[in-house]
Amino acid sequence: MGVRVNIYDIAKLAGVSIATVSRVVNDSPNVNDKTKEKVRKVMEENHYMPNEFARGLGRSFVKAVGLVCPAISDDYMAKAVACLEKRLREHGYDCILHCSGYDKEDKRQAVGMILKKRIDALMLIGSNFAGGKEEDTSYICEAARQIPVFMINGYVEGENIYGILADDYQAVYDATEELIFAGKRRILFLSNSDSFSAMQKRKGYEDAHKNHGLPILEELNICVENTINGTKDQLLLRRDLAFDGVIATEDGLAVGALKYAKATGISVPEEISVVGYNNSELSISCEPELTTVDARGEILCKTAVDSMMTLLEGKRINSKTIIKCHLVKRHTTDF
């Protein structure tokens, strides 16, 4: 639309050189205050907006970071994106978002595409990027050869890759232990993937059992789709399980278990204890309100951004940071 004013126009109107205008734009200290003011006035009057492309061309950095997440409609990731975006913006960074989907190949493609854009760093959100069982994560290492990669709730070994993780292992260990203390002996482990964090959680569940001399019952390890009704339906097909507790790796799954209980006339928390994960809004909307793990998404994101800033300043940072979670007790674990 129309002709855009550029640095030459401003220079001419203000009676200075383009270098001076550029210096004013970048708030360089060695410009006379009067000149600065004069140029600023002209810029405002003419609605001057520096062309970001031209600026980027003449510089080595970009002030943008790429955000990739499998699904932004997931409450946990949405909050993470919001938090990262806000904090990055405070530092003057733009966010380019790419929702990849959960598929292996889609994730790889997403990372490839976003790398083509000029970005100063890449942030991968969610444990789904951590590889899980034997998923190939070499594309993440390749990305890290170009720019630093920060993984929120994930980690892949490698140069220039930084993981910021919740202590999912400990969180589930503690929750499981609590159910064990309350006398539960058939605790369902309800997950929806074999992501890195799901594996950590599983390990917490298993170790809690082991350390209390209890057997790990494989029939109680159930993997479902991450939808409330999908979970309910799948549990309805397995009424034989006769579990007395549930550790779910997502709140949605826990709510599904609650619906299952409702449908079969089992009372919660009297007959079954249920623990969710993520402390999402779902955990309040259900009945009874869900005991759930606060996975500290905000803190993870804050740490990631702080680390990034530190790194870009040329300092060293830890390649792995682990942050403690805590259990939010509501009413599905009233013993």
Next chain:
Amino acid sequence: MGVRVNIYDIAKLAGVSIATVSRVVNDSPNVNDKTKEKVRKVMEENHYMPNEFARGLGRSFVKAVGLVCPAISDDYMAKAVACLEKRLREHGYDCILHCSGYDKEDKRQAVGMILKKRIDALMLIGSNFAGGKEEDTSYICEAARQIPVFMINGYVEGENIYGILADDYQAVYDATEELIFAGKRRILFLSNSDSFSAMQKRKGYEDAHKNHGLPILEELNICVENTINGTKDQLLLRRDLAFDGVIATEDGLAVGALKYAKATGISVPEEISVVGYNNSELSISCEPELTTVDARGEILCKTAVDSMMTLLEGKRINSKTIIKCHLVKRHTTDF
């Protein structure tokens, strides 16, 4: 890290001119297939990635659109962002995201900031941008002077501004009418803002009453915070209202009403009918499952992107598109 290969390197290695390389990058039709292949091979071997800044500088368009939404942790907006991003990417467009917050001044600032980036179009997500009562929306018009502005579920009169809206008026009119048919005479209207869409919904509520010769009871017009427990708490302070139905402008509010009913021993749907809005996951997690309006977010987003593409092709498009919603009946309105 290290030195980046540029178009000159590729041209030299492939034995062609940089113009040809550029044409290959842009998949221009008038390059010989053999040449194309040869150049592509060299590009791959050397991991060539065109510098987006230089590209942007030499062109009038950018292949990026700015997305501004008040809060991405809102389920409706998260889904919208995901949907827009996916579709825009299919057309080769990047998305620069900016979560503004709900504050008037923050929204204006967000739009201002994102305009400084080079983007081909701006998409404002959510009715919160539509101005509501007497909020100043001149900054949207100003933005539209530079690039087309698409408003998802909002509208502001102006050149180069395009609104794609759900028919909130009709949706609420119909839902209200249904409650009226079921004999409800004290229907609570539960909202959390005076945004454009909230006003449309209110109008639907009022007109349904008017057209059936029923009075509009002002004490039943309640504005709360959009949190489940906030809503519950506020309703608990107004036990005198004695309503027999609820029309909520968000699912969260409806769930809050459900919690209120639970807390006070009122049974749903027997004593109170409840209708939510947006068909979010919350509407399934609660008990009983919520009857809610599907506001057709996906369709709105698809339409917005399609319109944008049409516009950028130089064709004309409607400045306002309205899309019908439909009611998803679950169990809070079993009569």
Next chain:
DNA sequence: TGCATATGTGTAAGAGCTTACATTTTAAAA
């Protein structure tokens, strides 16, 4: 074979900034 088109490729001029270096102005010291 020769001429008119169509197709493919190259040349060079931008696009709008940043910044090293050169130059001028100002201020401080002698």
Next chain:
DNA sequence: TTTTAAAATGTAAGCTCTTACACATATGCA
């Protein structure tokens, strides 16, 4: 007042592409 250093400003090269235009080669047809 002159000298010297510091501060302010200007000049011009460079960043990596796109694309109008020019030119060369290939194709079709008489």
